[in-house]
Amino acid sequence: MASPGNFATYPSLRDRVVVVTGGASxxxxxxxxxxxKQGARVVFLDIQDEKAAQLIERVGSVGAxxxxxxxxxxxxxxxxxxxxxxxxxxxxxIDVLVNNAGNDARHSIEDVTAEYWDRSMAVNLKHQFFMAKAVIxxxxxxxxGSIINMGSISWVIPSTDVPVYVTAKAAIVGMTRxxxxxLGPDNIRVNCVMPGAILTERQRQLWFTEAYKAEILAGQALKRMLAPEEVARLILFLASDDSSAITNQSYIIDGGWV
Structure with a gap:
């Protein structure tokens, strides 16, 4: 987990309208x-109704x-x-769009059908373009405006057990550019964030074994697991006016793996 500390507040984010996809977990x-917590007006899209309700209740409990x-x-x-x-x-x-939603289900080349390819591209790539089109x-x-697309280091490593997902994540970098x-002439900035192995609850439940942890830590320069909150803090910066000259970039946040 991340070390405790005091983190930045961005006055420019207060009252900004922020849309986040896949925001429930x-x-x-x-x-x-x-x-x-920055005082933004946040809208999030997902299909996990129960988790969404729990998140709203938790956020409200801290006065945000x-x-x-x-x-x-x-x-x-x-x-x-x-x-x-x-x-x-x-x-x-809409001031900020965070195209976060995706699904990194493991799959082999042999198991990929045309239907699976289309479903994976729909959940990992296609909606990012149409969400951007909707807010432009x-x-x-x-x-x-600031559009932040969620990529992955999976195509850089490259990961070998998610070939269609890797293809989609590589394409997101091209789409971002x-x-x-x-959109630059309209003062709309578009950037990509490429996380490495982030210890989410889904990762814990499905894939986080001692062997996988050892593989991650062997690859990273930082010898600890990375938390979702650390990715969120990078996204806050890219959404804020503090990053007003930054666009067309892809930021890796992986503890020094790549």
Missing amino acids: GIGEAIVEAFA PSPVYHHCDLTDIATLEGVMSQVMAHFST PAMKSASR ALAHQ
């Missing part, structure tokens, strides 16, 4: 909570503004667009 949960939750299957683009229309009708603007008009109108150049 894992890294997304940490992102939602971190923005709420309560996040707004929308149940949304991000692989259904029509549903996504409908939910984003509701968000726009309520808030009238509001950001253009405000002449500012294309959007950054196209």
